[in-house]
Amino acid sequence: MKIEVLTDDISLKRPLESGNEEQLKTVRQVLKDVREKGDEAVKAYSLKWDGFAPDSLRVTQQEMDEAVASLDPQLVQDLTEAAANIRLYHEQQKREGYKLKLADGSWLGQRILPIASVGLYVPGGSAAYPSSVLMNVIPAQVAGVKRIVLASPSDKNGQLPAAVLTAASILGIEEVYKMGGAQAIGALAYGTKTIQAVDKITGPGNIFVALAKREVFGEVAIDMIAGPSEIAIIADESAYADEVAADLLSQAEHDPMACPILITTSERLAENVQMHVEEQLKSLPREAIARRSVENFGHIYIAESIQQATKAINQLAPEHLEIVTENAEKVSEQIDNAGAIFLGRYSSEPVGDYFAGTNHVLPTNSTARFASGLNVDDFIKKTNVVYYTEKTWSDNAPKIARLARLEGLEGHARAVESRGWDKGEE
Known part of the structure; x- marks a missing residue:
């Protein structure tokens, strides 16, 4: 990672992943085919891109039960406890309507109603993401959404990851479909013979999923167009270099375009973090991905003061912000723009990704200036009433x-x- 002196022109220094004309053309054709041909198109594209076309798109109860039975019981317990933490946190976000009484018996009010149905996309491919199931489903359940649908691409054997199905089972989700990519977004938005259309689609995915969500927006609601992961860390001389390096790499391993940034008031810490990042990269299983992230978008900045560092963070508006300093909570009071903030040595970013209870679906590409992470409000609608x-x-x-x-x-x-x-x- 490069070490630089912090200046006022700091930015994420990463092009927006908006797709190219060929990708957009492909997505539009897929959506057109799904709208016109339904299940047939979904299966054809699943065979083309995922290597498997299921006879039935819907996951059976037997498959769900077998998935739970196949997973290490300790992992089932861990997922169950994580789900409880996430539910507890999101329960605090519930809203109630109100009635404002005027003179002579007139009144104004607002009704809070859940969205009737949502489709939650869970990425597949080389990794399984049960945490995405928990983070998307639980706030929808807390909001009172009656119908929750999961979609995720199967492997070449027509199987979804056992961990993903176990997470769905823990939450009581029964409507799960083996489909991914733009075709899954089309099926959720337009409906097919097998799948009833939903009112909103949430969840991360690759560029084809992101473009498809953008294309169907208006017919259905979407959560956000999320880009590659970002982590910024403010650290002073009290931080441990090996821990800061590990936290930077925790996000760099997500994507070659992930953006890991350290801003520190300590030149010694900067140099030690640089050394530890290189050492830790050598043993990281996803080294190739993380190294590209670090080399292309990783930065270590030396700031004159914590005040200069917090000013830079508000300009960056990162997805994740760790504050590893003396009086970290007091420093955080100077932050206006961040998707999520992690305070102190023991609040490493993955704590929020998996277990603490806060949501890990967060705004990227500096959109934390005006956007929030996924929450219960994303699954409700507000109706005004006049009498x-x-x-x-x-x-x-x-x-x-x-x-x-x-x-x-x-x-x-x-x-x-x-x-x-x-x-x-x-």
Whole structure:
């Protein structure tokens, strides 16, 4: 990792992964085929890209039971405990509607309602992500979503990872489909003979999944278009270099375009972290991926002060921020822009990825300036309610009509003025 003096022009220094014209053309064709041909298209593309076309897209209860039985009981217990932590945290986010009483019996209100159905995408490929199941499903359940659907690509034997199916089983999810890529997004958005369409799609995926989510937005809601992972660490001389290096690599191993950044007030720490990153890379199983991330997008910056470091972080607005300093909580009060903040030596970023209870689906590409991580609010909708009595209407109708005419909307004015007297039988 390169060591530089921190300047005011700090950025993530990474191109947005927005896809190219050929990828977009492919995604649009897939979505068109799924809309027109349904299950047939989903299976054909599954065979083409995943190497397997299942006779039935839906995972059976027997497959779910066999997956749970095949997993180490300790791992089942760990997933169960993690799920409980995540549920406890998200339960605090529940909202209730309200009724604002006005004069003469009139009132205004807001109803909080869950989205009726959501489709949650779980990436497949070379790794299994049961944590993605927990992080997407639990806030939807807490919100009260009645129908929750999982989609994930199968391997060449037509199997989903046992850990993914176990996580779904722990949460009581029964509607799971063997499908991935843009075809899965199309099936969830448009529906097929086998799969009823959903109202919202959440969950991470590759560039084809991201582009497909962008294309179907409007017909369904989506959570976000997430980019490669990011971690920024603010550290002072109290931090341990080997631990900081390990935390940087925990995100670098995700993706060659992941962005690991250290900002430190200690030149000695900077040099030691640089050394430890290189040493730890040599034994990392995903060395090739992590090395590309570190070499292309990794940076170590030396700051004059913690204040300069926090100013830079607010400019970066990273997905993950670790603060490994003296008085870390006090330092965090200067941070306005970060997807999630981890305080102190023992709050390593993977604690949040798997177990603490906070959600790991977070805004990337500096969108933490205006966006939040996945939460219960993402699975609710708010309906406004108005009740005016005749007295409240009569007091305010002239004002409303004048405002309508100010905007040139005579029909609005007449709608208000058409009320208020006994019309008898018409």
